[in-house]
Amino acid sequence: MKVGVLALQGAFGLHEQVLEQLGVGVVRVRTPEHLAEVDRLIIPGGESTTMSKLLDANALAAPLADRLADGMAVLGTCAGMILLASQVQDGYPAQHCFAAVDVAVRRNGYGRQTDSFHAPLSVQLGAWQGDFSGVFIRAPKVCAVGTDVEVLAQLDGVAVMCRQGLAVVSAFHPELSGDHRIHSWFLELG
Amino acid sequence: MSAESMVSRETGTVLVKRGLAEMLKGGVIMDVVTPEQAKVAENAGAVAVMALERVPADIRRDGGVARMSDPEMISDIQAAVTIPVMAKARIGHFAEAQILEVLEVDYIDESEVLTPADEAHHIDKWAFTVPFVCGATNLGEALRRISEGACMIRSKGEAGTGNIVEAVRHLRLIIGDIRKLTQADSAELFDWAKRLQAPAPLVREVAETGWLPVPLFCAGGIATPADVGLVMQLGAEAVFVGSGIFKSADPESRAKAIVEAATNFSDAHILTKVSRNLGEPMVGLEMSGLDIRLAERGW
Numbered sequence: 223m224k225v226g227v228l229a230l231q232g233a234f235g236l237h238e239q240v241l242e243q244l245g246v247g248v249v250r251v252r253t254p255e256h257l258a259e260v261d262r263l264i265i266p267g268g269e270s271t272t273m274s275k276l277l278d279a280n281a282l283a284a285p286l287a288d289r290l291a292d293g294m295a296v297l298g299t300c301a302g303m304i305l306l307a308s309q310v311q312d313g314y315p316a317q318h319c320f321a322a323v324d325v326a327v328r329r330n331g332y333g334r335q336t337d338s339f340h341a342p343l344s345v346q347l348g349a350w351q352g353d354f355s356g357v358f359i360r361a362p363k364v365c366a367v368g369t370d371v372e373v374l375a376q377l378d379g380v381a382v383m384c385r386q387g388l389a390v391v392s393a394f395h396p397e398l399s400g401d402h403r404i405h406s407w408f409l410e411l412g
Numbered sequence: 413m414s415a416e417s418m419v420s421r422e423t424g425t426v427l428v429k430r431g432l433a434e435m436l437k438g439g440v441i442m443d444v445v446t447p448e449q450a451k452v453a454e455n456a457g458a459v460a461v462m463a464l465e466r467v468p469a470d471i472r473r474d475g476g477v478a479r480m481s482d483p484e485m486i487s488d489i490q491a492a493v494t495i496p497v498m499a500k501a502r503i504g505h506f507a508e509a510q511i512l513e514v515l516e517v518d519y520i521d522e523s524e525v526l527t528p529a530d531e532a533h534h535i536d537k538w539a540f541t542v543p544f545v546c547g548a549t550n551l552g553e554a555l556r557r558i559s560e561g562a563c564m565i566r567s568k569g570e571a572g573t574g575n576i577v578e579a580v581r582h583l584r585l586i587i588g589d590i591r592k593l594t595q596a597d598s599a600e601l602f603d604w605a606k607r608l609q610a611p612a613p614l615v616r617e618v619a620e621t622g623w624l625p626v627p628l629f630c631a632g633g634i635a636t637p638a639d640v641g642l643v644m645q646l647g648a649e650a651v652f653v654g655s656g657i658f659k660s661a662d663p664e665s666r667a668k669a670i671v672e673a674a675t676n677f678s679d680a681h682i683l684t685k686v687s688r689n690l691g692e693p694m695v696g697l698e699m700s701g702l703d704i705r706l707a708e709r710g711w
Contacts (some may be wrong), residue, residue: 229438229439229675230675231438231439231459231674231675232434232436232437232438232439233434233435233437234437234438234623235437236434252675252676252679260488267434267435267530268435268436268437268438268439268459269436269439269460269495269496271454271457271494271495272439272457272458272459272495272671273702275456275457275671276457276671276672276675279457279671279672279675280675280676287494296428300435301435306545312494312671314454314455320626321429329494330494334425334496334516334518335428335432335496335516335517335518335519335542335543336424336513336516336541336542337423338423338428338431338432339422339423339428340421340422340425340427340428341419341421341422342419342420343419357427357430357431358428359428359431360432360435360518377419378419379418387539390656395431398427398431398434
């Protein structure tokens with residue numbers, strides 16, 4: 223299995239390290255050719271407006287939309303959640319949102335960097351439920367969840383991790399927690 | 413059910429401070445002096461902007477004491493964009509940093525581009541919730557800043573010159589010494605700590621991991637997409653562009669090209685494509701002609 227990490231900008235290197243520690247081959251995805259090679263994809267944290275523009279610059283927007291429509295397994299963290307959401311507030315007008323998971327999100331919904339935080343979460347992944355340290359950095363806030371979406375974790379009553387089919391999104395950064403269980407679960411998904 | 417603070421949230425930790433620096437990797441942080449420039453930067457794909465009253469080239473030209481920017485102007489820039497906003501405090505000027513924290517800037521640059529306020533001490537950066545970036549010319553300086561709480565290191569380069577030579581020197585010194593550290597035995601590491609004038613535990617950590625414990629970005633003299641390719645292939649993980657964009661003939665095109673260069677820094681074909689037809693870059697300065705070396709500020 224080849225796992226891609228979208229490497230346009232952001233914390234792609236940290237996801238790559240986690241995947242390597244889990245013994246998986248990683249492809250840095252910067253071109254349509256790279257995307258065609260991979261079986262599943264991680265979209266990392268970073269600046270969602272920057273990534274959205276770079277998807278256009280590197281001709282990745284259309285091929286990525288096609289792969290997502292085909293049901294490729296995908297994990298989007300923070301900015302990745304914003305790109306995979308069905309609706310984005312406080313983005314720019316032409317910002318890509320691929321609607322892989324039917325959630326509406328507000329960029330920087332938890333505030334600026336002084337409000338960035340970590341907090342203990344309870345995560346429900348299939349039959350496994352456990353504690354997970356959620357690291358939120360200028361994180362997006364979920365404001366609406368569609369009926370076909372399964373909420374995997376909440377913080378104070380607000381969804382922070384969601385799944386629809388093989389598409390998974392989290393407002394927090396599992397790659398920063400030192401805990402690889404979410405990545406392991408994602409690799410087994412489907 | 414109350415929606416706020418039912419679960420305890422920890423803010424201002426090393427994890428969230430260094431974490432934001434991780435999110436900026438592969439990106440371009442652009443100096444801006446007005447909300448309009450901030451919009452241009454955001455539209456071009458900048459990952460963050462540095463709000464300041466004068467870009468380094470103008471500070472260099474005007475002379476005098478360069479200080480923290482007017483809070484009103486920083487607030488106006490924060491209101492204009494949704495990407496992170498950074499601002500500069502003078503070296504050692506913790507009261508300026510306290511004001512920047514009240515403004516909730518996303519990163520504070522304790523910067524040699526401004527006139528230093530203290531000739532011996534840098535700011536105790538552990539005392540702040542807002543993370544700090546600091547400049548360095550060599551590995552010892554980088555580790556001293558990290559020991560004071562900096563969560564991102566950038567090369568100093570020589571700001572406002574449009575000349576990449578100093579940034580290259582600084583990156584090569586920092587990264588070259590990291591490589592040498594990984595070859596040193598445990599006894600040699602104590603000597604390294606002495607020579608670098610840096611805490612031994614940090615020196616040991618770098619020797620073990622082969623990298624700084626925080627991201628290493630490049631600043632000081634970047635003017636072209638090729639400059640970005642150069643410093644990122646040398647090992648810089650993102651770039652700051654100060655005067656290089658808004659002192660050029662066509663800031664919009666140049667800003668966008670530099671963003672694309674940061675993503676595709678090792679692809680010479682893409683660097684060629686984005687380098688075409690950008691108009692005149694900023695006018696560069698030769699090091700031997702400088703009256704003042706900003707990189708010598710800091711201790």
